[in-house]
Amino acid sequence: MKVTFPHMGYLWISLKAMLEYLGVEVQEPPPTTKKTLILGSKHAPEFACLPLKLNLGNFMEAAEIGADTILMAGGCGPCRFGYYAQVEYDILQDLGYKYQLVVVEPPEKHISEFLARIRYITGGRPWWQVINAIRFGYMKARVVDDLEKLAQWRRPREITPGSTDQAFSSALQLIIKAGHPRDIPKAKLQGTHLMNQVQVDERKPVVKIGIVGEIYTLLEPFTNLDVERHLGRMGAEVNRSICLSEWINDHLFMGLIKGTRSSKEARRAAPPYLNHFVGGHGQESVGSTVLYAKQGYDGVIQLLPFTCMPEIVAQSILPGVSADLDIPVLTLVVDEQSGDAGTITRLEAFIDLLNRKYQQKEVLA
Amino acid sequence: MKPTVGIPRALLYYEFFPLWNTFLKSLGVSTCVSPCTNKRILANGLKNSVDEACLPIKLAMGHVIELCGKVDYIFLPRIVSVAPREYICPKFLGFPDMVRNAVPNVPKLIDANIDLYHPRSKAQKNLHEIGKLFCSNPMRINRAHKTACQSLISYKKLLQENILPEAAMEIMACKEIVFKNKHSKYDSNGPTIALIGHSYNIYDQHISMDIIGRLKKLGVNVVTAETLPEEIVRQGATILPKKLFWTLGQQSIGSAIHYLSDPAISGIILVSSFGCGPDALTGELIERYIHRTRTIPFLKLTLDEHTGEAGVITRLEAFLDMVYWKAG
Numbered sequence: 001m002k003v004t005f006p007h008m009g010y011l012w013i014s015l016k017a018m019l020e021y022l023g024v025e026v027q028e029p030p031p032t033t034k035k036t037l038i039l040g041s042k043h044a045p046e047f048a049c050l051p052l053k054l055n056l057g058n059f060m061e062a063a064e065i066g067a068d069t070i071l072m073a074g075g076c077g078p079c080r081f082g083y084y085a086q087v088e089y090d091i092l093q094d095l096g097y098k099y100q101l102v103v104v105e106p107p108e109k110h111i112s113e114f115l116a117r118i119r120y121i122t123g124g125r126p127w128w129q130v131i132n133a134i135r136f137g138y139m140k141a142r143v144v145d146d147l148e149k150l151a152q153w154r155r156p157r158e159i160t161p162g163s164t165d166q167a168f169s170s171a172l173q174l175i176i177k178a179g180h181p182r183d184i185p186k187a188k189l190q191g192t193h194l195m196n197q198v199q200v201d202e203r204k205p206v207v208k209i210g211i212v213g214e215i216y217t218l219l220e221p222f223t224n225l226d227v228e229r230h231l232g233r234m235g236a237e238v239n240r241s242i243c244l245s246e247w248i249n250d251h252l253f254m255g256l257i258k259g260t261r262s263s264k265e266a267r268r269a270a271p272p273y274l275n276h277f278v279g280g281h282g283q284e285s286v287g288s289t290v291l292y293a294k295q296g297y298d299g300v301i302q303l304l305p306f307t308c309m310p311e312i313v314a315q316s317i318l319p320g321v322s323a324d325l326d327i328p329v330l331t332l333v334v335d336e337q338s339g340d341a342g343t344i345t346r347l348e349a350f351i352d353l354l355n356r357k358y359q360q361k362e363v364l365a
Numbered sequence: 366m367k368p369t370v371g372i373p374r375a376l377l378y379y380e381f382f383p384l385w386n387t388f389l390k391s392l393g394v395s396t397c398v399s400p401c402t403n404k405r406i407l408a409n410g411l412k413n414s415v416d417e418a419c420l421p422i423k424l425a426m427g428h429v430i431e432l433c434g435k436v437d438y439i440f441l442p443r444i445v446s447v448a449p450r451e452y453i454c455p456k457f458l459g460f461p462d463m464v465r466n467a468v469p470n471v472p473k474l475i476d477a478n479i480d481l482y483h484p485r486s487k488a489q490k491n492l493h494e495i496g497k498l499f500c501s502n503p504m505r506i507n508r509a510h511k512t513a514c515q516s517l518i519s520y521k522k523l524l525q526e527n528i529l530p531e532a533a534m535e536i537m538a539c540k541e542i543v544f545k546n547k548h549s550k551y552d553s554n555g556p557t558i559a560l561i562g563h564s565y566n567i568y569d570q571h572i573s574m575d576i577i578g579r580l581k582k583l584g585v586n587v588v589t590a591e592t593l594p595e596e597i598v599r600q601g602a603t604i605l606p607k608k609l610f611w612t613l614g615q616q617s618i619g620s621a622i623h624y625l626s627d628p629a630i631s632g633i634i635l636v637s638s639f640g641c642g643p644d645a646l647t648g649e650l651i652e653r654y655i656h657r658t659r660t661i662p663f664l665k666l667t668l669d670e671h672t673g674e675a676g677v678i679t680r681l682e683a684f685l686d687m688v689y690w691k692a693g
Contacts, residue, residue: 045645045648045649046645047639047640047642047644048645048646048649049642049645074607076610077451077452077610077611078453078454078611079455080643080646083607083610086605086606086607086650087646087649087650090650091649091653103607105607273462273466274459274462275443275461275462276443276459276462276478277458278456278458278459279452279455279458280455282455282459304417306417307640307642307645308642309454309455309456309642312418312419313455313456313459313463315415316415316418316459316466316467317459319466320465
């Protein structure tokens with residue numbers, strides 16, 4: 001059994017660490033590229049959202065290098081993600097791929113179902129080892145998130161362009177190589193040290209931008225056309241409303257780990273603009289925008305894949321939030337037709353607008 | 366003076382209008398339905414929604430705008446779920462908030478939640494919330510709820526007789542009972558086609574380009590998901606490896622699977638609208654299932670706000686040619 005799973009940003013680092021800790025053979029898909037997208041969008045339904053197309057491409061590419069079992073998460077709606085696994089599996093079967101599908105559904109009827117799926121993947125390992133493995137995966141996610149936050153702060157302020165990204169990718173390698181939970185603290189220390197060595201101009205004025213939207217688009221740099229890096233190079237400090245470790249804590253640990261940001265706050269901030277959950281991260285997008293405005297951010301960018309239902313609801317509501325709280329909001333919709341140049345132009349225009357507002361504020365003060 | 370409540374002729378209107386109307390009227394409220402979709406309504410809807418929204422949502426927005434200034438309230442319950450462990454669609458969940466944001470001088474919205482997601486929640490409780498706005502007597506609200514449910518049941522019965530929603534509503538309004546004998550289930554000798562799609566797409570004459578009328582004129586019998594009892598539809602949907610969590614998707618898949626196994630059906634047309642999220646997946650599942658199991662003429666039509674009829678007509682004619690050719 002060679003287990004594969006779809007890519008979503010740096011999720012693979014945690015998942016791979018977790019599964020390999022349990023002695024499961026893992027074959028992660030090759031990094032998502034244009035080829036993945038072409039393969040996926042060729043066979044996926046036209047109006048399916050981009051993540052489904054990329055998942056499909058990931059599975060097709062992983063099969064070429066020997067993967068034979070898909071590990072996928074499920075869901076109970078109303079977002080389409082809850083039915084992804086079944087549709088993707090249907091398509092793969094029609095194309096003649098010989099995959100085993102293991103969907104980890106949230107336990108609806110009985111917890112035993114959920115545990116049985118995990119048992120299938122982990123074999124006869126004792127539960128304490130499974131729990132340790134999950135902890136290991138979470139620790140990696142947390143360290144990666146911390147490093148990303150350092151990069152988000154340093155990128156707009158770096159003196160040599162590109163030095164942050166260089167340091168970040170070497171730091172990431174250290175985390176990937178850590179093979180045991182006890183290696184993590186050391187890797188984290190070394191990684192942080194690498195990041196801190198990047199030369200920065202601390203007094204440079206930067207605009208602060210919050211990024212909200214659909215989780216996959218937010219976490220996967222290929223999908224969002226590397227919007228974080230582009231913004232950083234244009235001199236904007238970025239904060240993302242969703243991080244992998246926070247998401248794991250919210251949804252898998254039910255908020256067990258205290259002291260980290262939780263999506264609950266975002267949902268609480270959404271009324272009166274959006275009074276009900278709408279699936280996916282729709283309500284969180286509206287709420288996070290409110291929070292960013294209150295925290296004094298200069299602007300917010302919403303990212304969503306074309307036809308994403310919860311985010312369309314949020315998109316319809318954000319203009320009202322933007323007008324009420326006086327915070328500019330830019331919505332970027334991505335799909336297989338998205339191109340670099342168009343996006344960069346729009347980002348530049350948005351940053352110009354924020355800079356103008358920033359200067360006006362300074363003059364008035 | 367009696368307050369007037371406006372009901373947009375959109376979204377779940379074709380499924381639940383008799384229930385809402387009877388309920389409100391029994392509470393002494395007068396109701397006003399927006400007119401049938403026309404170009405102006407559609408254009409207003411398009412202008413006031415985000416581009417990415419799907420056609421039915423844009424259209425519903427147009428209907429809400431049409432009612433502005435004419436009524437005291439607009440009946441726009443937040444329909445979260447109408448069956449246990451199922452949802453309608455994220456956009457239905459957020460629609461009242463979308464309206465509030467897009468239409469500045471909208472009349473007061475009745476946007477109480479209709480949420481039957483948890484198996485123990487009751488529709489009665491949801492309707493009580495709405496009833497309380499107009500009536501302080503809980504007994505009267507209870508009675509109104511009962512009559513409303515009765516009228517929904519008789520409406521669904523009429524639909525199962527293969528009477529179109531608008532005609533069925535008229536029959537209910539005039540209480541004409543003789544009607545039954547005039548209409549048999551099938552009114553022509555031609556082939557029978559299953560038309561699968563959400564009620565707000567296929568029964569809206571304007572956006573569906575009167576697809577049902579056109580098919581009938583071409584001498585074809587049309588059956589839909591609404592002509593089947595709910596149990597049969599749900600039975601059909603059980604072939605899925607995992608229960609589908611969209612009620613409307615269940616309807617599409619269940620009815621498609623049922624009609625596929627019915628030898629009297631000579632073709633299936635699947636109608637969806639541009640940008641419909643759930644249909645992107647359910648349509649795919651239906652199409653793949655049909656290809657695997659039976660060779661039957663199959664047409665997938667996507668509706669959008671464009672108004673050229675020729676394309677639809679040509680495709681319908683080509684589809685029917687195929688049906689006749691297969692029948693020999």
